[in-house]
Amino acid sequence: MESRRIEGLWDCSFCGQKGIRARFDHCEGCGSPRGADCIFYLPTDLQAATLSRDEAQKTSNAPDWYCDYCGSLNSADATVCRGCGSDKKEATKNYASLHASDEWLRQH
């Protein structure tokens, strides 16, 4: 079974704009950069947010991630933080796209 890749959303803490797509790292409303404290969440309209195969390939290749400890933005191919050297696996704010589990999809 093919795994679906859902594009996550984030809210701007500066102007309050909601539902900015994960592919944008700046707010569409005010242009503020996505902060290190930004949290991605799954959209309610999963159909619209499901990425095509091409798009999924792009996001899977380049989901930048934020270090939990020092807040550095690291590129996708970095396995440890360039700022403090902590492990990428420990980062929780790293996913520009989220995998929706089959169970989650059934419930929504």
Ligand SMILES: [Zn+2]
């Ligand atoms: Zn904004």
Ligand SMILES: [Zn+2]
């Ligand atoms: Zn770090």
